[in-house]
Amino acid sequence: MNHRIHWRNAAVATFIIVALFLAVTAPFTSLPLSAQTAITVDPPTPAISVAPGGTNQTLITVTNNNIPGAVDRTFTLAFSNIPTGIQIAPSGSTFIAVGSSQQISVGAAVANTVAPGVYTIAGIITGTAAGQTNVTQSIFLQLTVTGATFTPTPTTTATPRPATVTPTRGPVCRDGFEDDNSPATAKVIDVDTSQERAICPAGDVDWLVFGGVEGKVYTIDVASQSPGLDLSLELFDANLNSIAFNDDFFNRTPGSPNPGDTRPRITIRIPADGRYYIRVRDVAGRGGVDFLYVIALLSGSYGPTPTLVTDVCLDLFEPDGLPEQARLITSNELQENRALCPDGDADWVTFFGKTGKRYIMYTDTRRYIGRTRVNQDTQAGADTVMVLTDRDGVSVIDINDDIPGGNSLDSQIEFIPEVDGFYFVQIKNVGDVGNQFIRYDLVLLLCLPGQTDCGRTTITGLPINPLTPVPTGTPDREFVLDQPTATPTNTATPVP
Template sequence: NEILLDTPQNHNIHVPGDHDWIFFMATAGATYVIETSQLGGEMDTIIYLYDEDGEELAQNDDGGEESLASRITWDVNSTGILYVMIRTYWDDGAGPDMQYSISVSEGTPYEADAHEPDDTMDQASEIEIGSRQSHNLHVTGDHDWISFQVVIGTDYVIETSNLGDRIDTIVSLYDAAGHFVTSDDDGGDEELASRLTWTPQEDGVVYVLVRDLGDDEAGPGTEFGVSVREEATVLLVADEYEPDDTMAEAGEIGMGEAQTHTIHTEGDHDWLSFEAVQGTTYLIETSNLGQEVDTVVFLYDDHGEELAQDDDGADEPRASRITWTAEETGTVHILVHDYKDNRAQPGMQYDISVRELEAGGDETRVHDYSGNWFESPLP
């Protein structure tokens, strides 16, 4: 049966092994969401997507919002007919509680990560030893490939981390000729993350494929990081506020809040933002610096105009402090980076905080956000 966009159809499994087929006209460049819903008490759907030649494009079991429902998100490359087959997971039941609804809608594309296209070995993005890349599954069945140079006899660790709540990674290693070498599913430290430790027998390029175990997830919650390092090296871990490397990626910091950040890559810049109120004076400072970091802090308005900066103005050695009064209400942005801005190593963590100041006669007082003001050592 043909199904129209945004027009759900109600089906049921009336005999064991019943398979329901629908089709719709797809337009090149569009993204479509095919999903089941309103499942009967005994129903567990699985759906398959096929092109006009009968080639399977994607499948999904339990990716829908509703328990046991299914969802496929698909970006269409060429205009034509697409077919969908729906069946019960066990494919052997039938009866009054085996009904479901199926719908097709045009969705908003989930933004692909910066390394796309990397869907084949030939498109693999190169990763530097000792670094991490951030990826996501932007369409159902998305496969992400990376490559790196290896040296004979060196032990390498390939692992995934920072997994979203809808992904279970599996990592597979291939040699330069495309021959499978080894794989891992859940060997990482993090739940459902993967880790391979491998020693090459010759110099050359190797390839890594990272995908979802079920190969049927896409969209928010499918983010993951993948890293490659020599086993003897220490991989610096990004803090929880990454990515925050540009003004556009600035994370919000609340009044009285202290956030812990790290310089995890050479040239790492950490951006934050807060809402300033006209006439209010703010104290922005770094503290609890690791032994290897020397912070520099800059303050910008929402147009990117520099308002203030400081290197070593805080009481703590190598820490920074800005005291600034807002001339107008609006968003302001903070940039923090290491003074040398060309290194990353253990001991490069720091805290950053923003607080309001209140003029109090001959002294300056800082709000502690528990209803009190206390005297500040500021002049």
């Protein structure tokens, strides 16, 4: 009997020891990463300049952020949709511990046949670790192919061409203002005149220069552009500091905005006498002999147009005015306190969509309504428009102005991808109206399978009060912005 008890106790002890051993040696799986960014890339838009037939490289810094759920990972960089004649060679795998940074080199080789221009090439940085879900971050390589620098090797014997043979020539990419691809070669545009120009070849950039008078208001306007072009305007001072930018200007007819009008316009009061440079380019890098546009420089008066203060308009996500500058938003992330400022401002984000998953992205201005409600849950001046594009950042998939069935001027788009990839979303304000007070939150929801209450109109718990404390009580008097002037009082005058 005692032997049987002894063997039973031994079996129980052995079972406990084996269970503890398995628990200790089992692979550890950390909690999933939160919606914070797991990877930081600096710069997010690296640039390389290469002459046809040449090579060059640059370095980017990748940081494995120390956030909840982060682990040591091995990172690799890969590029897709690389144009013919261009080779991009990122370095191999790089191990980066949590909270550490490493540099990754990116090399580019360009064949002699590649046309000069600016090429935007999308890349994905992927971090992997055993037993962990991969983390990714997108980058956009700006590859500038400069003018040809190679010289053809002469033949030893010149062979005369038969008189009957006529040499063939390809399209000539000259509009009468070339070469004007840099500030140093910018061509003058006179006030109250217009010029017809061409964006040719693909990736072409045009630079113009004019003399500005301090305090005077100027309008730079693309009056017309050929189908297929989507131009942007950027204005620089004499030191090539960017002082104004616009992609699309919808409100050319006040009171009747046209979201389909992608012609840009800049109106600005010049801060000081001097030379000012205008850069014109297609946002998608397109171009050709038939890609024509007309640009005009118009002078105004010394009227009430306010001086542009750029810093007031910068939120934490700027610059994000172009698809290649789009900021990453992850599933179930809330990006707070975004601003639509100045007039014509556009905010771009990109997210990774998984085939068959259901995503809902929406804007939310309720937190910034202010002390007085004017029109239900709507912030004064805010009427966002959301545009969802395909992975090329150009092809439109869906557009929404106001949330369907909602009591709000916020916008919302529901999307189920048919192909895995990074998709792009643009947010603008109706009429291109913008100022530092028009703020909003941006949310990307990944809905659960079968979930029916997924969307902006069902979100509860978000604070709808202004971010700054509101004074209580009744104000003693109205605050007047104008300077006080001497005004006779109503004090009674003694009668003699």
